[in-house]
Amino acid sequence: MSRTVSSWILSSARSSIVLQGKGRLYSRCITARNETKWKLVFCGTRQFPAGSWSLDNALFLRKAFRHTSTEEEQFSFQLSPSQINEVLRAGELSHKILGLHGKNANSVLKFESNQLASNTPIEDRRSAATCLQSRGMMFGVFDGHAGSACAQAVSERLLHYIAVSLLSRQTLEEMELAVESMKPILPMLQLHKHPNDIEYREITSQYFESLRVYWQHLLDLDTEPGFSLEEAMICAFKRLDSDISLEVQAPQESELMRNIALQVAFSGATACVAHVDGVHLHVANAGDCRAILGVCEEDGTWSTLPLTRDHNAYDESEIKRLKREHPKSEEKTLLVNDRLLGILMPSRAFGDVQLKWSKELQQSVLENNCDAEALNIYQYVPPNYHTPPYLTAEPEVTYHKLRGKDKFLVIASDGLWEMLSNEMVVKLVAGHLAEFNVQKPQLAFEKPINLGYMHNLLLQRKSRGTGSLDQNIATHLIRHAIGSNEYGEVDQEKLAAMLALPEDLARMYRDDITVTVVYFNSDTIENYYKNN
Numbered sequence: 001m002s003r004t005v006s007s008w009i010l011s012s013a014r015s016s017i018v019l020q021g022k023g024r025l026y027s028r029c030i031t032a033r034n035e036t037k038w039k040l041v042f043c044g045t046r047q048f049p050a051g052s053w054s055l056d057n058a059l060f061l062r063k064a065f066r067h068t069s070t071e072e073e074q075f076s077f078q079l080s081p082s083q084i085n086e087v088l089r090a091g092e093l094s095h096k097i098l099g100l101h102g103k104n105a106n107s108v109l110k111f112e113s114n115q116l117a118s119n120t121p122i123e124d125r126r127s128a129a130t131c132l133q134s135r136g137m138m139f140g141v142f143d144g145h146a147g148s149a150c151a152q153a154v155s156e157r158l159l160h161y162i163a164v165s166l167l168s169r170q171t172l173e174e175m176e177l178a179v180e181s182m183k184p185i186l187p188m189l190q191l192h193k194h195p196n197d198i199e200y201r202e203i204t205s206q207y208f209e210s211l212r213v214y215w216q217h218l219l220d221l222d223t224e225p226g227f228s229l230e231e232a233m234i235c236a237f238k239r240l241d242s243d244i245s246l247e248v249q250a251p252q253e254s255e256l257m258r259n260i261a262l263q264v265a266f267s268g269a270t271a272c273v274a275h276v277d278g279v280h281l282h283v284a285n286a287g288d289c290r291a292i293l294g295v296c297e298e299d300g301t302w303s304t305l306p307l308t309r310d311h312n313a314y315d316e317s318e319i320k321r322l323k324r325e326h327p328k329s330e331e332k333t334l335l336v337n338d339r340l341l342g343i344l345m346p347s348r349a350f351g352d353v354q355l356k357w358s359k360e361l362q363q364s365v366l367e368n369n370c371d372a373e374a375l376n377i378y379q380y381v382p383p384n385y386h387t388p389p390y391l392t393a394e395p396e397v398t399y400h401k402l403r404g405k406d407k408f409l410v411i412a413s414d415g416l417w418e419m420l421s422n423e424m425v426v427k428l429v430a431g432h433l434a435e436f437n438v439q440k441p442q443l444a445f446e447k448p449i450n451l452g453y454m455h456n457l458l459l460q461r462k463s464r465g466t467g468s469l470d471q472n473i474a475t476h477l478i479r480h481a482i483g484s485n486e487y488g489e490v491d492q493e494k495l496a497a498m499l500a501l502p503e504d505l506a507r508m509y510r511d512d513i514t515v516t517v518v519y520f521n522s523d524t525i526e527n528y529y530k531n532n
Contacts, residue, residue: 078496078500079496084499087499088470088499089114089470089475091113091114091115092474093113093114093192094110094472095128095192096109097110097137106137106521106524107279107520107521107525107528108276108518108519108520109521110518110519111192111516111519112516112519113126113472113474113515113517114474114475114478114515115514116482116512116513118415118506118509118510119148119506119507120503122148122512123143123145124142124144124151124413124415124512124513125151125152125154126139126141126142126155126516127140127142127155127158127191128140128191128193128516129159129163129192130189130190131163131188131189132186132190133171135278136276136277137275137277138273138275139276139409139411139516139518140158140159140272140273141272141289141411141412141413141516142269142271143269143270143271143288143413143414143512143514144268144269145269145270146266146268146376149260149263149264149351150244150265150267150268150269150350150351152198153244153260153264154350156200158271158273159191161214161239162236164218164236165218165231165233165235166226166229166232167188169219172215172218173219176215200260202257203257203260203261206252206253206257206261214239214243229275229280229399233282233284233397237393237394238393238394240350240393241350241351241393244353245356247261247264247265248262248264248365249361249365262370262375263377265351265353266352266375267352268344268350268352268391269287269349269351270348270349270413270414271289271349271395272284272290272308273285273395274291274307274409274411276402276409276518278528279402279403279525279528279529280401281400281409282397282398282399283308283397283398285308285311285396286393287348287349288311288346288414288417289411289412289414290308290310290411290412290417291307291308291410292305292306292307292308292409292422293307293406293408293410294406294407294408294409294429294430295405295406296430297405298405304423304426305400306422307400307409308396309396310414311346312345312346312347313335313339313340313345313347314338315347318347321347322334322335322390326387326390327386327387330384330386333384334390340390340391341384341385343380348391349391350393354378354379354381355388355390356388356390357388359381403525404522404526404529406520407430407433407522408429408518408520409518410426410429410515410516410517412477412513412514413511413512413514413515415481415510415511415512415513415514416478418510419481419482419513420480424480425477428476428480429473429476433473433519436471473517474515478513482498482499482513498510
């Protein structure tokens, strides 16, 4: 995004952009006290009611701060610094890993996460969990499209499918025996959640039954020692996507459960999940979320190590894969305008059964007492739809053995990467890391200590403490993503304008953004190599 909000508004006025079903936008510049402030004024050709979305989630901008529609007669883009911070920090989540006696022997030191909505409601989701029956921690980011239903379901379920895939045969047998005896099973995951994270409680029993059928399938395989971690992640992704497809075809206990299953299957979500166990890092990716490592070299410089590829029409390997899986006669119609069948940007995703099922199956499911319009289900069969499935949820899994110089992992939805390059993200996190000295907070004293030296130390600490507004690194990244100018500095006017954009304009200018940053414990990683 190279232009400021002000210049975008000016260009909108010059080109007389008309929103579908809306009036024309134009801009007015108001100069006061040598400061240029922008207001957007709406010239309505028709009268429509103001935006009617219910903003009952803390992740959404409050109506006092964000305009609900371009149809308001006149509004200002100005937010106070405290309002900006309240909006940006609403979705913050952080968790520090502590071991016995407060000492951390885990290779994960802490993680910090945040989200900022563009869509109402936000279509991104995130998950983080500690494995209780196996080893390691998992972190996931899920980017939904055509609604939030699929991303919601995948964020609730995928980590459990991976955890089940990693359990020993004995543990699976004990779980099955407990269920048959109507006894509680031991929890597989300790979830680290934001207080405002929502769940599909109404369909939890259905999700558990599908998970149970999956572990019964694993028991039927009669294999030991079981999957490698890469195999477990691939199998979990594919099985969950298959279950999403099967559940919507099966009879449901209630209309509510059927509607949820329909919305999950006919919306979609990309997913990126990292599993960290000691020095072993696996990242499974399906779609255009992205994961990168921040690496501090011996000379103190920082470098970037990408761990995923964006699965879309810009990736040559994905283009070749799609052409291999479909007849030569479809080569020119597989990707149209850089989208799969002219519809979807990512070429791998959960859900999206419109691009996986036959036309006949789609019609059969939707005609069976389904009000597609009320459920916001998009019914459209693209031209040249001959050999489905065109879309897969099978992930690519990358393995990386952590080194002492690998300092942090960033997983984010494409809303961040559209705004910031890999290198800029690492630069911002590294600067934040140095500023707050997350890894090894310490004061270095010279001998003999005098008042002048102590004064300089205090000045240095003060400058470090006030250099950044945000304690949470994910918030710091989001602030820069939507507020940076061409010099890489946060422009407060632009930041305020981006946050105050009306709901029917925001998605035109920025996407939902979800960021999770995982800090690694360099001491633990280095001790591993000393002891092995």
